[in-house]
Amino acid sequence: MLRAQRARAILLIGSGFQDRAWERAMDAELDPYVRAGGRVAVVSRHRSLRVDTVQPENRAGAAELAKALVALGHREFAVLTGPPELTTVADRLAGFREGLAGAGIGLDRVVRGAFTREGGHLAAQRLLASGGPRPTCVFAVTDVMAVGALAALREAGVRVPEDMSLAGFDDIPVVRELSPPLTTVALPLTEMGERVIALALRTPSGAGRSRVVRIDGEVVLRGSTAAPPGS
Structure with a gap:
């Protein structure tokens, strides 16, 4: 056209x-x-x-985020990710793994969802329902997914960041107005x-x-x- x-x-x-x-x-x-x-x-x-x-530089940015979260004291992580065929998703997930690996930390909990607010909401619900020890920190590969994840955590009575930390990626304007405002890669x-x-x-x-x-x-x-x- x-x-x-x-x-x-x-x-x-x-x-x-x-x-x-x-x-x-x-x-x-x-x-x-x-x-x-x-x-x-x-x-x-x-x-x-x-x-x-x-x-x-999605890969490098996600690696730096992982290092910053490890510096806060986190050792148990989960990632909410989008469709693996997207290069943005693949690069951010790979970079986050690399950042954790540099601190000797593995990543076993990866929950896939749509690259949307609803996808983040559903992925967070699946994470909470999956059983086992809860991660202390969740990384959503895009801020839009993180917004949905934050809503799901609240609905489940999980306080952010007192019970679980949450981070995203992009720094879209709305995340500065959330309560609490979102840690991200800008x-x-x-x-x-x-x-x-x-x-x-x-x-x-x-x-x-x-x-x-x-x-x-x-x-x-x-x-x-x-x-x-x-x-």
């Missing part, structure tokens, strides 16, 4: 897929558009697309939008080379995390 409308540029905003068939299909759609003079730029990791990219979302449109409107780099702008996240500790109970 966008090719037919002769759009000057296409921005693909959102996670890539770890799916070769999807990548080939997307590349087949974008290639004739680019050859006809269109411009394409993306946000997030899209492995095989030969386009300019604004890439948040990405400069407005800057990322500005950078991707700038890439799309700049002259192509030539020789088939794609430009990659890497964006670091920053761990922001807020009221949803504290030292674990009894520490």
Whole structure:
């Protein structure tokens, strides 16, 4: 549709897929558009697309978050994660594992849900119903899931952070207004939008080379995390 409308540029905003068939299909759609003079730029990791990219350092940010939570004294963790085929999910989960592994801590409790508030709510309910010792800290791979998880914990009478700490990723504006405000990895979302449109409107780099702008996240500790109970 966008090719037919002769759009000057296409921005693909959102996670890539770890799916070769999807990548080939997307590349087949974008290639004739680019050859006809269109411009394409993306946000997030899209492995095989030969386009300019604004890439948040999801893996490194999640690893730094894990280290910060370990520094608070946590040793028992669970992760609420989205669909594993999304590169954003895969990178954040892998980074969090790496950060824990550096402290000699394993991660056995990973609960999958939809990449939405409702998905986070249901994943948190499943975690609480799974039995066994409860983790002292839960990491939701996106703030949207964390918002749903917070509601589920409240409904179950679990106090945050007194009984269980909770952290997310992205720093969407609403999480600062939660009670308690959410610990997260802050990405400069407005800057990322500005950078991707700038890439799309700049002259192509030539020789088939794609430009990659890497964006670091920053761990922001807020009221949803504290030292674990009894520490």
